[in-house]
Amino acid sequence: MPNSFKSWIVETSWLADHLDAPDLVVLDASSHLPTTKRNAKAEFAVEHIPGAMFFDIDDISDETSNLPHMLPSTVKFASRMKKMGIGDGMRVIVYDSSGLGQSPRAWWMFRIMGYTDVAVLNGGLKKWKAEGREIESGPPLRRSERHFTPRFDAGLVRDVEDMKAHVAKKDIQILDARAASRYSGEEKEFRAGLRSGHIPGSYNLPYVKLITPDGTLRPEPELRAAFEQAGIDLQAPIVTTCGSGVTAAVLALALSQLGRVDVPVYDGSWSEWGREDNGLPVATGPSP
16 A cells, blocks of 8 residues: 555455555444434444454544544544554554445544555445455454554644634635535534534535445546536635534545645534534525
8 A cells, every 4th residue: 555645545455455464454434423323333343344443433532522523632542543553654444334434534533643554445344345255243353552653734624713714714615515405504403502504605515426326436537527516626725524524524535536635624514613602604505
């Protein structure tokens, strides 16, 4: 797995050929919205790629925040990785059960922590199973602890103060990964205490438009066309957002395949901006 942005996506055939490599670690980063009433960790115990471990974005998060799965401190992230046996010099492959819905969040988290030898499995468990590849159940094997050196990359994340400044200055394209009905405000938010609508001046590109029916990322020409049709200038600054900072990372991953490796994610996303008690401006209606 060469260390370059083009290698941030790996195919199931590649993983099958390298699954036994001693320096490779595979992580199931599946997570589900509360409305689905699904338990990703329980599903992992039933079936996962052989040798995989579960990467829990709700546990590996900032426990002091009242927002869902916010980025943890470098100390907490390094501590969790050490205990999982993930350390410097290892290659990390992340996947999820839906194909490409949640694993890009884990990919982005590793990059935030300065770890670039990480890739997303194209199609995830969905494609792996469709191809009839081996599945394992039960708890993962314990790995020996490894030293993990975090190097926080602040350029890949935005907080609410950054976003307020961007909205005021109109100096960056804000791209929302949520469904059009949530972005426009037609659909009520499922999280309590949130208004409906979007950040003023933002654009909308539902992340599902970037993914094929088999759960893989669309080819580069189709990705480029999708961003351009959404009104995005691929040469200008971009920040991605969504409901809680998960599918925004899908947009960031897709943009990386077009050479845009500098795109940050608004970590708090609509769970923070859309709160009823913060007085931040909210817009409704279709994307520009």
